Amino acid sequence: MFESQVDLSNYRPVYAPKDLLEVLLSLKGPTKHEEDEFLPRWEFSHIALPVKNLFELRVHFGDLLRHDVGVAEWTAQCHKVLALRHAPVCQQVLRKGCTPAPVRGQLWAFVLGSHIDTHQTEHWDSLKSTVMMTDLIVDKLVFKDVQLTATNDDQYFVFEDVLYQVMLCFSRDAEIGQLLSADSNSQNPPKSGKQFEGPPCGIVPHHGICMFAAPFCYLYDTPVKLYFTFRAFYIRYCHRLTTINTHPQGIVSLCLLYEKLLQTHEPQLWSHFRELQIQP
Secondary structure (H helix, E strand, O other): OOOOOOOOOOOOOOOOHHHHHHHHHOOOOOOOHHHHOOOOOOOOOOOOOOOOOHHHHHHHOHHHHOOOOOHHHHHHHHHHHHHHOOHHHHHHHHHOOOOOHHHHHHHHHHHHOOOOOHHHHHHHHHHHHHHHHOOOHHHHHHHHHHHHOHHHOOOOHHHHHHHHHHHHHHHOOHHHHHHHHOOOOOOOOOOOOOOOOOOOOOOOOOOOOHHHHHHHHHOOOOHHHHHHHHHHHHHHOHHHHOOOOOOOOOHHHHHHHHHHHHHHHOHHHHHHHHHHOOOO
């Protein structure tokens, strides 16, 4: 066990989802001062971001509702798609859901471009060496996070040691900050490891960050494959859920989407929440 010799009783996560929610609730849109006084503290409707309505969501996720083929035929089709080695086609297969478990990891690797080559192998070995040679304060936060989340989860506790290994390497990977900076949709990307005063990856491990990696434990039998797919997934998707940004897949847009759907399709419940100042 990585943390067996470490006393974690005095360590707490830097921030938790509740803290992020408080920051989100403090956001102000372009409203007039007198109008702002009457807005509920939790309301996002004053933030002018485009979000889909229910019809548009049904169209967008329509593939999830279509299961026109049997399991055996669907498995055969997935293997044919893998043989094509074409990311957009693999992504279309994943969008349909119910992907056979034996091919799911390979499909995600094609979609995210996380296949292992010589560079990835050498980089992984370098990260592991750095973990063994250096001790960072964020290591304790990683241990604490895994202990508070995955270790207490009946679906993920068996992957505890794998998650320690993956998350410790993640915290030392300076390429992550560079890749986030190159993301044209990132409004305020973290700086690279050489410039950012914190973990080399540029990301402070918040409460629950290891649970972004935990589901991938079921897809891969080696930590190196798990790591690079998780890393690519975090860079493409997860970082938008933990930073304030205006991306359509960001946490602000998702909060606004949920709020508008609730207001449109459950107006009585919405009004009840609004009157009592209850966060939906």
